[in-house]
Amino acid sequence: MSDRVKGFPPFGKGVRHARSWWGRAWLQAVEDTSLDQAPLRQGRKYAHAGLVGTITVSPGLLSATVYDAEDTYRTSVRLTPLTDAEWDRFLGQVAAKAGHLAALLEREVPRELAEAAADAGVPLLPGIGDLDPDCTCPGWELPCRHAAALCHQASWLLDADPWVLLLLRGRDQDEVVAGARPATGVLATAAYAQRVADLPDDPPPADLGPLPEFEPAPGLDVDVLRLLVADAAAKARDVLATGRWPAADDHQDHVRLAASQPALRDRLDVEPRAVRAWRQGGAPALDVLEHPWTPTRADTARARAAWAAGELPDATVWRNRWTVHNRQVRYGRDGRWYPYRAGDGGWWPTGTPHRDPTAALTDTDPD
Numbered sequence: 001m002s003d004r005v006k007g008f009p010p011f012g013k014g015v016r017h018a019r020s021w022w023g024r025a026w027l028q029a030v031e032d033t034s035l036d037q038a039p040l041r042q043g044r045k046y047a048h049a050g051l052v053g054t055i056t057v058s059p060g061l062l063s064a065t066v067y068d069a070e071d072t073y074r075t076s077v078r079l080t081p082l083t084d085a086e087w088d089r090f091l092g093q094v095a096a097k098a099g100h101l102a103a104l105l106e107r108e109v110p111r112e113l114a115e116a117a118a119d120a121g122v123p124l125l126p127g128i129g130d131l132d133p134d135c136t137c138p139g140w141e142l143p144c145r146h147a148a149a150l151c152h153q154a155s156w157l158l159d160a161d162p163w164v165l166l167l168l169r170g171r172d173q174d175e176v177v178a179g180a181r182p183a184t185g186v187l188a189t190a191a192y193a194q195r196v197a198d199l200p201d202d203p204p205p206a207d208l209g210p211l212p213e214f215e216p217a218p219g220l221d222v223d224v225l226r227l228l229v230a231d232a233a234a235k236a237r238d239v240l241a242t243g244r245w246p247a248a249d250d251h252q253d254h255v256r257l258a259a260s261q262p263a264l265r266d267r268l269d270v271e272p273r274a275v276r277a278w279r280q281g282g283a284p285a286l287d288v289l290e291h292p293w294t295p296t297r298a299d300t301a302r303a304r305a306a307w308a309a310g311e312l313p314d315a316t317v318w319r320n321r322w323t324v325h326n327r328q329v330r331y332g333r334d335g336r337w338y339p340y341r342a343g344d345g346g347w348w349p350t351g352t353p354h355r356d357p358t359a360a361l362t363d364t365d366p367d
Contacts, residue, residue: 013050018155029126043148066146078132081170094180310358327364
């Protein structure tokens with residue numbers, strides 16, 4: 001198989017969702033193009049059921065066999081490759097900033113690069129009508145459920161390897177890397193005329209290294225002191241890396257400390273559900289546990305639309321809490337759904353928050 005034709009093995013069964021912004025943009029193009037949401041929902045179920053076979057990617061073409069009951073169908077999705085002139089403009093944008101190529105090699109697509117490419121007239125990501133599905137099934141929808149299943153699994157491929165998108169647009173990784181690197185022997189006058197490149201991002205903080213040793217002393221619990229020093233060092237490292245303080249107040253900080261240092265939990269007298277919430281999602285998850293809130297009409301409308309799109313069972317809704325028997329999901333202020341399950345003393349956080357209520361409700365299964 002040549003470098004311009006790549007095969008990817010089947011994903012198998014499992015609920016997955018596009019995590020990267022470019023993977024979600026791919027799915028948005030599929031949804032915006034479709035005139036019927038039913039095949040899209042069926043395709044998502046087919047994708048989660050592992051009914052898509054090996055996916056083959058080549059310039060302008062994505063194809064796979066999709067299984068349906070006792071039949072199999074050959075399904076494809078076409079995306080117009082870039083012209084040579086468009087590739088020249090795109091590679092110019094990649095080379096304009098040192099971090100762009102480094103990010104691509106780390107399998108990340110900077111939004112800034114996609115926006116710069118769009119400004120240069122290069123459609124890197126597909127838009128409405130750019131994806132052209134085809135299938136050997138008798139269905140008339142565009143896309144049919146088989147093509148929709150292929151598109152869903154393609155978004156998972158893009159999450160893991162955005163070079164798939166560039167290959168669909170016409171060139172493989174080696175060609176892009178070679179084209180984005182400036183030629184040797186640049187004249188000094190040309191070099192001085194170029195815009196000064198931005199400095200690369202700071203490297204991540206180094207490992208903490210060994211902590212100081214403490215001598216026992218009357219009234220001094222050396223083990224507790226060692227834990228507090230380690231926590232303070234880790235907190236300082238996080239602040240340096242993110243520019244954000246990890247907790248808003250003493251209560252949050254006590255919960256964070258109890259969640260990260262189990263040996264201190266009893267000394268801090270923190271509610272176990274609060275510790276579970278912090279481990280679920282940090283400060284936003286703790287807020288969801290402790291503070292019910294009423295979403296705006298727009299948020300409520302989006303939540304109900306997402307709930308209906310997932311074909312979920314009827315729920316009892318109170319403010320931001322949606323309850324189905326002994327399972328519950330809570331809609332957070334950050335737009336994510338937080339899974340809960342009934343237990344001793346009330347509702348307990350379980351699983352991880354999701355943008356999709358279907359995934360959140362599925363995550364309410366016991367740990």
